[in-house]
Amino acid sequence: MSTPAVRVRLGDRGYDVTVGSGTLASVGERVRAALGDGATRAFVVVDANVPGEHVNTLTGSLDRAGFGAQTTSFDPTEKVKTIATAQRVLESLAATGQDRGDPVVALGGGIVGDVAGFVAATYRRGVPVVQCPTTVLAMVDASVGGKTGVNLEVPGEGGERLLKNMVGSFHQPVAVVADVDVLASLPDRHVRSGLAECVKHAMIAQTISGEDLMSWLETNADRVLGRDPGAMTELVRKSVAIKADAVASDERETAPSSVGGRALLNLGHTFGHAIETLPGISPDPADPSRAPLHHGEAVALGLVAACACSARLGMIDAAWSDRVRALLGRLGLPVAVAGLPGNGELLARMGHDKKVRAGVLRLVLPEGDGRAQVVEDPDPSAVEAGLDAIRA
C-alpha cells in the first residue's frame, strides 16, 4: 500500500489514482480502505482481451479483502459499446443480488471502463465503481474523471451514424488502480495509440499544471516504447496528474471557453472524431490493411490538424508544430493519412461532434510551449487548413 498515489481533488468525492508495478494485487485492500466495512461483494466487468492471470490476481485480491468477487466479460469494440451491452451487464449484476454499497470493478480498456462506469451509475441509482485500467489510454485518460457512457447508432444519410458517448453520466470512481505490468501483454499498436493522449496532455500541461511533459516525453521516448515499468509508471503518473487537475478545476466541463477547464482535454478530439469512424482509413498510407484507425491514431492526426489550424490563425509558431509532429512520428503515430473525404464532409462530421455547443464549433487549439485555449467559431478556412495538413 506504500505506492504513492495521485489525488483527484473533488472534496468528499475525491479519490486516489494508484500507479505502479504489481498494484493489481492490492486492489482489494484499497477498495476496502475507500468503502469501509459494509460491502461484502464485488462485481468485476472484465475486458475479454485481458489475460486470465490478471483477472485472477484482481479477483484473488478482492476475495482476500472480503469481497466475494463475481465476474462478467465482453469483447470491447465501439460497435458493442451500446445500451444493449450495458443492459446485459446490468442483468448479470442484478442476478447476483448485489447491494447498494457493493462496488462494480472495471478491469480493461476505455470501453469496458465506460460501460462498467455507466452500469455502476445506473444500477440501484448508483453504486461505487472502481477503475482498473489495462491500456495506456485508459490509464492516462478514460479511467480518471468520472465520464461514463455508451454510443448510440442513429439513422443518417447513407446509413447508420455512430454517435460516440452520446448516452452517459458523470460518476466518479472511488479508486483507480493502474498496474503497469499489465501493459507488457498489450499489442504494440495499442500502446502507441495510448501515447497520443500523453502527447495531448503535454500540449496542454503548462496551462493546467505547469508541468513540462513535452520535454520529458522527448527525453524518455525510447524507454516508454520499450515499456520500461519505471518509465511507464512515471509517464502515467505525470499524465494522470495533469488530467486530475483539469477535472478538479471543472468536473462537469462547464467552464466558459475563456477559462478552458476540462474542455482543454478535448484537444485533437473534434478533428479526431470526424475521421475516427470513417471506414477504410489506415494509419499507414502504404498499408491499407491496417484500417480502420484506432482512437489514439485519430487523436494523433487531430493534434497535427489542430496545430495547422492554430498556425493559420497565427496562434503558434512552426517550431512547436514541428516538435509535436516529430514526437508523434517517433512514437509511431500517424501524422497524415490517405483516402480522407472532402473538407465539406469532414466539416459536417465535426459539426456533429458533441463539443459543438448550441451550434457553435468550439475547438481546442494549441498556443505552443504546452499551452492551449478554447476557440469558438474559428475561421472555417483555418479549420480546412488543419484538415489539409493531415492528407497524405
Ligand code: GLY
Ligand atoms: N477524455 C476527456 C475527459 O475526460 O474530459
